[in-house]
Each structure stands twice: as structure tokens, then as C-alpha cells.
Amino acid sequence: MSNVTTASTKEAKWWNGGKSPFDVEYGKVMMWYFLMSDAFTFGAFLIAYGTVRFSTNGWPNPNEVFKSYPFAGEGTNAPLVFVSIMTFILIVSSVTMVLAVHAGKMMDKKGVVRNMILTIIGGIAFLSCQAWEWNHLHHEGAWWGMNPFINADGTASSTNFTNFFFTITGFHGFHVFSGVVINIIMLIMTLTNQFEKRGHYLMIEKAGLYWHFVDLVWVFVFTCFYLL
Amino acid sequence: MSNHDTHEHGDPIAEIKKVTIILSVLTIIELILGFWMIGVTSEGGRLAIKGTIVILMLAKAFYIVAYFMHLKHELKNLIMTIVVPLALFIWFITAFLSDGNSFRNLRNTYDPHFKEQATIKVEAKEGHHGEEGAHATEAKEAAPATEAKEAAPAKAAETEKK
Amino acid sequence: MSHEAVLHAHESHGHDDHGHHEHHDTFLTKYVFSQDHKMIAKQFLITGMVWAVLGGLMSVLFRLQLGYPDASFPWLESILGKWAKGGQITPEAYYALVTTHGTVLVFFVLTAGLSGTFANFLIPLQIGARDMASPFMNMLSYWFFLAASIVMMSSLFVETGPFSGGWVAYPPLSALRDASPGSKSGMDLWIISMALFVVSSLLGGLNYIATILNMRTKGMSMTRLPLTIWALFFTAVLGVLSFPVLLSGFILLIFDRNFGTSFYLSDIFVNGVGALSNEGGSAILYQHLFWFLGHPEVYIILLPAMGMVSEIMSVNSRKPIFGYMAMLGSLFAIAVLAFLVWAHHMFVTGLNPFLGSVFVLLTLLIAVPSAIKVFNWLTTLWRGNIRFTPGMLFAIGFVSLFISGGLTGIWLGNAALDIHLHDTYFVIAHFHIVMGVASMFGMFAGVYHWFPKMYGRYLNNSLGYMHFWVTLAGAYMIFWPMHYEGLAGMPRRYFDFSIWESFKQFAELNRFISTVAMIVFAAQLLFIINFFYSIFKGRKVTDPNPWKSNTLEWTTPINPGHGNWPGEIPEVHRWPYDYGKDGVDFIPQDVPVGDHESSH
Numbered sequence: 001m002s003n004v005t006t007a008s009t010k011e012a013k014w015w016n017g018g019k020s021p022f023d024v025e026y027g028k029v030m031m032w033y034f035l036m037s038d039a040f041t042f043g044a045f046l047i048a049y050g051t052v053r054f055s056t057n058g059w060p061n062p063n064e065v066f067k068s069y070p071f072a073g074e075g076t077n078a079p080l081v082f083v084s085i086m087t088f089i090l091i092v093s094s095v096t097m098v099l100a101v102h103a104g105k106m107m108d109k110k111g112v113v114r115n116m117i118l119t120i121i122g123g124i125a126f127l128s129c130q131a132w133e134w135n136h137l138h139h140e141g142a143w144w145g146m147n148p149f150i151n152a153d154g155t156a157s158s159t160n161f162t163n164f165f166f167t168i169t170g171f172h173g174f175h176v177f178s179g180v181v182i183n184i185i186m187l188i189m190t191l192t193n194q195f196e197k198r199g200h201y202l203m204i205e206k207a208g209l210y211w212h213f214v215d216l217v218w219v220f221v222f223t224c225f226y227l228l
Numbered sequence: 229m230s231n232h233d234t235h236e237h238g239d240p241i242a243e244i245k246k247v248t249i250i251l252s253v254l255t256i257i258e259l260i261l262g263f264w265m266i267g268v269t270s271e272g273g274r275l276a277i278k279g280t281i282v283i284l285m286l287a288k289a290f291y292i293v294a295y296f297m298h299l300k301h302e303l304k305n306l307i308m309t310i311v312v313p314l315a316l317f318i319w320f321i322t323a324f325l326s327d328g329n330s331f332r333n334l335r336n337t338y339d340p341h342f343k344e345q346a347t348i349k350v351e352a353k354e355g356h357h358g359e360e361g362a363h364a365t366e367a368k369e370a371a372p373a374t375e376a377k378e379a380a381p382a383k384a385a386e387t388e389k390k
Numbered sequence: 391m392s393h394e395a396v397l398h399a400h401e402s403h404g405h406d407d408h409g410h411h412e413h414h415d416t417f418l419t420k421y422v423f424s425q426d427h428k429m430i431a432k433q434f435l436i437t438g439m440v441w442a443v444l445g446g447l448m449s450v451l452f453r454l455q456l457g458y459p460d461a462s463f464p465w466l467e468s469i470l471g472k473w474a475k476g477g478q479i480t481p482e483a484y485y486a487l488v489t490t491h492g493t494v495l496v497f498f499v500l501t502a503g504l505s506g507t508f509a510n511f512l513i514p515l516q517i518g519a520r521d522m523a524s525p526f527m528n529m530l531s532y533w534f535f536l537a538a539s540i541v542m543m544s545s546l547f548v549e550t551g552p553f554s555g556g557w558v559a560y561p562p563l564s565a566l567r568d569a570s571p572g573s574k575s576g577m578d579l580w581i582i583s584m585a586l587f588v589v590s591s592l593l594g595g596l597n598y599i600a601t602i603l604n605m606r607t608k609g610m611s612m613t614r615l616p617l618t619i620w621a622l623f624f625t626a627v628l629g630v631l632s633f634p635v636l637l638s639g640f641i642l643l644i645f646d647r648n649f650g651t652s653f654y655l656s657d658i659f660v661n662g663v664g665a666l667s668n669e670g671g672s673a674i675l676y677q678h679l680f681w682f683l684g685h686p687e688v689y690i691i692l693l694p695a696m697g698m699v700s701e702i703m704s705v706n707s708r709k710p711i712f713g714y715m716a717m718l719g720s721l722f723a724i725a726v727l728a729f730l731v732w733a734h735h736m737f738v739t740g741l742n743p744f745l746g747s748v749f750v751l752l753t754l755l756i757a758v759p760s761a762i763k764v765f766n767w768l769t770t771l772w773r774g775n776i777r778f779t780p781g782m783l784f785a786i787g788f789v790s791l792f793i794s795g796g797l798t799g800i801w802l803g804n805a806a807l808d809i810h811l812h813d814t815y816f817v818i819a820h821f822h823i824v825m826g827v828a829s830m831f832g833m834f835a836g837v838y839h840w841f842p843k844m845y846g847r848y849l850n851n852s853l854g855y856m857h858f859w860v861t862l863a864g865a866y867m868i869f870w871p872m873h874y875e876g877l878a879g880m881p882r883r884y885f886d887f888s889i890w891e892s893f894k895q896f897a898e899l900n901r902f903i904s905t906v907a908m909i910v911f912a913a914q915l916l917f918i919i920n921f922f923y924s925i926f927k928g929r930k931v932t933d934p935n936p937w938k939s940n941t942l943e944w945t946t947p948i949n950p951g952h953g954n955w956p957g958e959i960p961e962v963h964r965w966p967y968d969y970g971k972d973g974v975d976f977i978p979q980d981v982p983v984g985d986h987e988s989s990h
Contacts, residue, residue, distance in 0.1 A: 018608030054328030145650030158670025330742030
């Protein structure tokens with residue numbers, strides 16, 4: 001026992017108390033653990049989706065369902081085009097968020113403001129795309145409990161395809177929405193010099209973690225619903 | 229408070245640029261595979277492409293977490309406490325999916341109605357307006373319901389026999 | 391150092407987001423909207439006690455039905471109204487009582503009441519912190535819990551009654567609004583209440599984790615943490631990682647109930663209605679999602695009790711805990727295994743038999759760390775200089791119950807036996823002993839042991855002894871016979887057994903169980919009286935360290951204010967179990983290591 005605690009290796013010292021073993025403030029530890037728990041929320045959704053797919057004989061072909069984009073005619077057949085635009089919007093907004101965090105570390109208020117505005121625009125653009133897609137699918141007759149699409153092998157499909165699609169993308173969209181709200185609050189706090197007064201932009205870092213997590217979840221949602 | 233800026237590696241902006249390019253390339257490869265898969269009909273071929281896509285997805289997740297979320301530049305202590313619990317997902321996914329698969333086999337074996345459903349072809353519906361679509365679904369739902377009504381007492385009789 | 395200065399030291403100690411700290415406490419800021427972790431702990435404890443009494447009362451009512459199925463009690467009708475027409479509880483009311491009893495005791499009493507109380511109270515005191523990492527979130531955690539409580543309470547009063555499909559809320563009873571009276575608005579309120587509860591436990595859990603990791607005082611390395619803190623740490627991790635899965639499951643359930651989806655519904659034929667249009671879902675999916683939380687939940691309930699029992703045993707045996715690292719390793723092993731074994735609750739659902747056998751293997755593995763813990767407790771007692779305080783007695787009672795209930799767990803973990811015993815009174819006996827009563831004993835042990843720190847007064851010892859012996863004897867008398875009933879095939883959740891020829895032999899046994907249940911419930915009122923009497927009139931604590939304990943909470947003044955230590959936070963130089971070392975009775979953690987001291 002005692003030789004464990006008296007060992008003065010660099011590793012052990014981090015855990016000796018009086019300071020954070022991770023060298024970060026408690027808010028960031030909490031944010032990381034919150035994101036882990038949120039990962040389990042999304043994980044449970046996606047795994048439930050996978051389980052139902054595995055326990056069903058047929059499943060609709062995503063390329064037949066998601067084949068349109070705004071301002072296209074009725075008979076468009078352009079699978080993956082629109083969703084790839086959505087994916088790139090989210091990746092780009094994630095990049096601007098990293099740049100905002102970096103600017104925050106450099107205490108560069110202007111950089112933070114510019115990049116936060118870009119991130120917020122990206123978030124709103126993504127939400128608009130999602131709104132269009134939901135609206136489009138709804139017009140085709142898809143909703144919770146309603147599935148106009150048939151299975152890839154031509155048999156009748158259960159409603160679980162649309163059920164899961166709307167539930168999971170809806171839950172993700174809710175996260176994007178709350179991320180945008182958080183980012184707007186951060187922008188206002190930056191503009192009113194709150195972080196300048198505190199001497200650090202740690203709140204931007206935490207908001208950034210949340211925003212990247214939203215992007216991360218989309219990587220999984222995008223793959224599970226549109227590609228597989 | 230936190231002084232991890234002191235052990236930053238290299239030029240952060242260059243790193244952000246590099247990761248952005250990697251993420252874009254990975255996404256484009258995913259999309260190419262997705263387009264390619266439309267033409268592939270063999271079960272094995274599709275499975276191989278799907279497997280590749282999943283690996284690419286995990287690679288993207290790694291780059292986002294490691295560089296955008298900055299985890300790679302944190303202390304090893306933090307990395308371990310975040311990454312190790314995520315290993316729980318392995319059994320979470322394995323058990324759920326394999327039981328889902330087994331549930332399908334069970335139903336295909338013991339539930340004639342379920343098995344029959346997988347063989348009856350239906351017409352694809354082309355409803356472009358909300359109302360039409362809704363009617364179409366109702367009609368579709370009504371059909372299996374009546375079938376089920378006939379099947380259900382038969383099932384009940386079966387179980388009673390056992 | 392003035393109080394003012396202390397709080398500033400507190401703020402510089404890693405806090406950047408909250409510069410509040412009012413010193414002029416009004417009644418509202420001191421007792422209601424308090425951000426002091428000690429007050430929040432007391433709020434959790436007292437709310438938990440209210441629920442424990444209500445939950446216990448419910449069990450008395452449904453035991454009355456099981457013990458006296460033919461008798462009529464006119465006074466019941468005057469309390470329950472239409473739920474007890476003619477003085478006899480209706481089947482609907484019986485199921486509502488059973489369901490609410492389960493939900494309330496598992497979540498509100500043994501989760502919030504146990505880890506909410508003791509994590510809040512002990513973590514900052516034992517690791518040497520002024521307060522939780524985020525006192526504001528801590529307050530929110532209690533308020534979400536209270537909101538969950540109020541919603542659950544209100545569900546008891548809706549027209550169609552509270553949810554009555556069992557605390558596990560399996561679909562289709564929970565998913566179809568017309569399945570039973572309780573599946574209507576009662577179930578809506580049940581889900582809302584549970585969702586609020588998940589938020590509360592998440593806010594609390596994140597706080598506990600961040601506090602234990604980040605806020606330890608100087609010298610308090612992870613291997614110098616008292617086992618209580620380790621147990622509470624693993625509890626918090628379990629909660630943070632498993633409750634969200636339940637939340638996902640509930641969200642899907644809400645869609646099934648209200649938006650016409652069929653996540654959990656398929657092939658349902660209702661007499662008089664016909665076949666439902668829901669196709670393609672899987673009720674097993676809900677059970678998987680539920681038990682992915684449900685099994686870790688068992689350890690969320692047990693681990694804090696284990697941690698406190700370890701601490702209390704060591705203090706009152708005047709001996710170091712036997713095998714600190716083994717205790718720690720077994721806590722870790724239990725926490726990991728908790729996530730891998732959920733489907734052993736589902737052996738009879740149509741689970742893949744091969745998968746089932748993997749779950750059997752993983753389940754039986756839990757016996758290893760559990761046995762390590764039991765043997766370490768027993769060897770801690772061995773040749774100790776034991777003080778039989780009520781707290782110590784409850785700790786020993788915990789070990790006794792954990793052994794008796796744990797052994798039947800090995801039976802039930804085997805799929806081959808479980809298929810026979812599933813959903814019988816054997817299961818009721820098993821989990822009530824190992825999880826319900828044992829954790830209750832851990833909770834009582836904690837209250838008796840830390841009451842002097844909470845209120846600066848002692849609980850009455852004589853009442854404590856009476857409470858202990860009646861509860862211990864009563865718990866065994868209630869649950870031991872249930873094993874036999876279960877082996878004979880008596881199913882759980884049945885309203886009335888008197889109509890079956892094969893269960894008539896148990897009529898007298900059931901009456902005996904019901905009578906003992908009422909006596910045990912009355913004994914708990916003894917504790918409640920003791921608790922509230924002692925807060926105001928109990929014997930005052932004069933020694934700041936009444937149990938001669940090593941841990942840091944006893945280095946604070948008898949009535950610590952917000953901020954815990956009036957001066958500097960003590961520095962830690964040793965592990966918390968230096969009892970009887972080198973002939974010295976006890977050496978507190980803040981005493982520096984002497985030159986000639988041997989290592990333990």
C-alpha cells in the first residue's frame with residue numbers, strides 16, 4: 001500500500017489529490033462524462049434500430065427513399081446527393097467551431113465571434129435541410145406510424161423504417177437545435193466581453209465539445225440510415 | 229486553471245486543415261461506395277461494402293474525437309477514462325443484434341403469418357401529396373390486419389394444442 | 391481565518407463558474423433552495439423516508455389482501471374509496487399498489503434516497519472538499535427528484551388509477567392505452583416521472599464523478615480514498631452510463647403510446663377488438679433496453695450500501711479493512727459485470743438459448759467478486775475489538791442478508807433453474823433479501839453512523855437496537871418462507887391464491903408473512919420517531935470524533951457550516967484504515983506519518 005502512495009513517479013502524482021488528475025477544470029470533466037452518457041442514449045437508439053432491422057425479414061432500400069433534393073422535379077432519382085450536402089454542412093460547421101475554440105485560446109475575440117457566427121449559420125443550414133427532408137417525406141406519406149415505402153425485395157414493409165428514421169433524426173435534430181441555442185448564448189457572452197473579463201474562453205471549449213459530439217452522432221446516423 | 233496549451237503539438241491550424249481534408253476524403257469514399265453498392269446485387273459483395281463503410285465511419289469518428297474534440301492532446305488519464313468505458317458498447321451491440329437475428333429466425337420458424345408476409349409482393353405506392361399518402365398507408369395497413377385476424381385464432385388454437 | 395476568507399479559498403479551489411455564496415441565510419435559502427451539499431443530502435434523505443413509508447404502507451395493504459383474501463375490512467374503504475369496494479382491495483388496486491411499491495422503492499428510496507443522500511453528504515466531507523464541484527447542479531438534481539416525486543404522487547390520484555403493469559413496465563401493458571385502467575393517464579405520469587428522475591440522477595452522477603476526480607484534497611490519492619467513496623464513484627459511473635439507455639427505451643415507448651408507432655408491438659390480437667395493425671416490432675427489445683439499465687440499477691442500489699458497510703465495519707471493529715485493494719478490485723469487477731449480464735432477467739422471453747448460456751456464464755462470474763467482498767468483511771470482523779452500535783449491527787445484518795440473498799442468486803442465474811423459478815415467489819424472496827432489505831440495512835447503518843455528523847446529536851440507542859432486531863428477524867420471517875412457496879410454483883403478481891387447490895396449503899403461511907410484514911412496518915415507524923425526535927431532542931454530540939474514526943468528515947466541527955472546514959482543508963498523509971497500528975487505537979488521515987512508523 002504505502003509504496004504505492006509514496007511512489008513519486010510522474011504518473012502517480014497526477015492522482016495524489018489537490019489538483020485535477022486530468023489537468024482540466026471540473027466543467028470539462030462533467031461535459032465529457034455527459035457526452036459519454038449521451039453517447040449511450042444515441043447508442044441505445046441506433047442499437048434498437050439495428051435490432052429491429054435484424055429481426056425483420058425485409059427492409060426498404062434507402063436509395064429509393066432518399067432520392068430527391070430541393071427544387072428538383074418529381075421524378076428525380078438522385079440518391080445520396082442531398083444527404084451528402086447535409087453531411088458536409090455539419091463537417092464544415094465543426095471545423096469553424098474548432099477555429100473558434102482555437103481563437104479563444106489565443107484570446108482573439110474577433111476570431112471567436114467570426115467563427116461562432118459561421119458555426120451558427122452552419123447549424124441553422126443543417127436544420128433547414130432536415131426540415132425540408134422531413135417535409136418532403138411527409139408529403140410522400142411517411143410519418144410516425146405511416147410508411148409508404150416497400151421493402152427492397154418488393155414485399156410490404158413494416159412502419160418501423162419510418163418510425164426509427166423520424167425518431168432518431170428527430171432526436172439528433174433536437175441536439176443540433178440545442179447546440180445552436182448554446183452557440184448563440186456563447187456568441188452573446190463573447191460580444192458582451194464576459195470571457196474577456198474572466199480571462200479565459202473555457203466555456204467556448206465546452207460548447208465546442210458538445211457541437212463536435214453532435215457532428216459525431218451524425219456520422220453514425222448518416223451511415224446507419226442512408227448508406228447501410 | 230488548465231495549462232494544457234503548454235503541451236500542444238505542432239501548429240494547431242495546420243492540424244485542423246489536415247483533419248478537415250481527411251474527413252472530407254473519408255466521406256467522399258463512403259459516398260462512392262454507397263453509389264457503387266446500388267449496382268451490386270450479390271449478398272457477399274454488399275456485406276463487404278457495408279463492412280468497409282462501417283470501418284470508414286469509425287475512422288471518421290476517431291478523427292473527430294481525437295482532433296476536433298482535442299482528446300488526443302489531453303493527458304493519458306483522461307483519454308483512458310473516456311475510451312475504456314466505451315468498450316461496453318462491444319457487448320451491448322453484439323448481444324442486441326444477435327438476439328434480434330435470433331428473434332427473426334424464431335418468428336420465421338414458428339409464426340406462419342410472419343413468414344408469409346416476407347413472400348407476398350406488393351405494389352410500390354406513388355403518393356406525392358400528404359393526404360393521398362395517408363390513404364394509401366391506411367389501405368395497406370388494413371390488408372394485413374384482416375389477414376392477421378384470420379391467422380390469430382389459428383395461432384391460438386395451435387398453442388392450445390401444445 | 392474568517393468565514394469570508396474560507397469561501398474565497400473555496401472559490402480559488404478550482405471553481406470558476408459560480409461566485410455566489412450568500413452568507414445571510416433566510417429560511418428559504420438555508421432549508422429549501424440550499425446549495426450546501428449537507429442540506430441537499432438531508433433533503434434527499436427525508437424525501438426518501440417519506441417515500442419509504444408510503445411504499446411500505448402499500449406493501450402492507452397488498453400483503454393484507456394476500457394474507458386475508460376472504461376477509462373484509464370496512465376501514466379500507468374509508469381510506470381507499472372505490473379501490474376497496476366493500477372493504478376488499480380490488481384487483482386493479484392490488485396491481486397498482488404492487489407496481490407503485492416497486493417503482494418507488496427501487497428508484498426513489500434505494501437510488502435517490504440512498505446514493506442521493508450519502509453521495510451528497512459524504513463525498514465532499516470524506517475527500518476534503520468545501521462542496522460539490524457544481525453546487526447549483528446539485529440543487530437542481532434534488533429539485534428534479536422532487537418534481538419526479540410529485541408527478542408520481544399525482545399519478546396515484548388520477549381517475550383511472552396509477553400504472554399497474556409492474557415496475558418493469560413491459561409492453562404491451564405499458565404501450566397500449568387500453569390494456570388496463572392504469573395504462574391510461576397513470577402510465578403517462580409514470581413515464582414523465584421516470585424521465586425527470588433520469589435527469590436528476592444524471593445531474594447528480596456527473597457531479598459526484600467530477601467531484602471525486604477533481605476536488606480531492608492534497609495527499610488524497612485514489613488509493614487513500616475510503617471505500618465508501620470508491621463505491622459511490624462506481625455507482626455514479628453506472629448511473630451515468632445506464633440511465634440514458636432507459637431514457638431511450640422510454641422515448642420509444644412514448645412514441646408507441648401516443649404516435650402510432652410499433653417499436654415494441656407486433657402480432658397482437660385483442661378479444662373483442664380484433665388484430666391490431668401494429669406490425670414488425672419486438673417486445674423483447676423493450677426488455678433488453680429496460681434491463682440494460684435494470685441490472686446496473688441493482689448495483690446502483692447495492693454498491694453504496696457495500697461501501698458504507700465496509701467503512702462502518704472497519705471503524706467499529708477497530709481494525710483496518712481486510713484487503714483494501716481486493717475490495718476495490720471487486721467493486722470494479724462488479725461494476726463492469728453489471729453491464730454485461732442484463733439478459734439473465736429474460737431467460738424465458740424467447741431469448742436466443744445460446745446467448746442465454748453466455749449470460750449464465752457472465753452472471754455466475756459475479757459470484758467471485760461478491761464472495762471476495764463477503765470474506766473480506768468477515769475477516770475484518772475476525773478478532774476485532776467490536777463495538778455493537780446500532781450502525782454496526784445493521785452493517786453486520788447487511789452482510790448476513792447479502793449472503794442469504796446472494797446464494798439464491800446463483801440458483802436464479804442458471805437458466806436451467808430459472809426457467810422453473812422465473813416469476814415465482816422464489817424471485818421475490820431473492821431480490822428482496824439481497825437488494826431490497828440488504829440495501830435498506832446499508833442505509834440504516836449509514837444513518838445511525840453519520841447521524842451525529844448530520845445533526846450534531848445521537849440517535850437513541852435502545853430504540854435503535856429494537857429497530858434492528860425486529861427488522862432483521864422480521865425480514866427473514868417474511869422472505870424465508872417465500873422460497874418454499876416459489877419452489878412449489880406459486881407465481882408472483884397474483885391477486886388471490888385461495889382459488890387454486892394447489893396453493894391452498896400456503897394460506898396460513900401467507901397469513902403469517904402478512905402479519906410479520908405489518909409488525910416490521912410498525913418497527914420502521916419506531917425508527918422514524920427516533921429520527922425526528924433525535925434531530926431536536928437527541929443527546930448532543932460533544933466529541934467531534936465520536937466513533938474515533940480516521941476519515942476526514944470527523945475533522946470538521948460538530949456542526950460544520952457551508953464550506954465544511956472553518957480553516958484550511960486538512961492535508962492527507964495516510965490511508966483511512968490505520969486502526970490499531972503499532973498499538974495506537976486510531977490515526978486519522980490528516981496525521982503526518984511518523985519517522986519510526988511501520989508500513990501497514
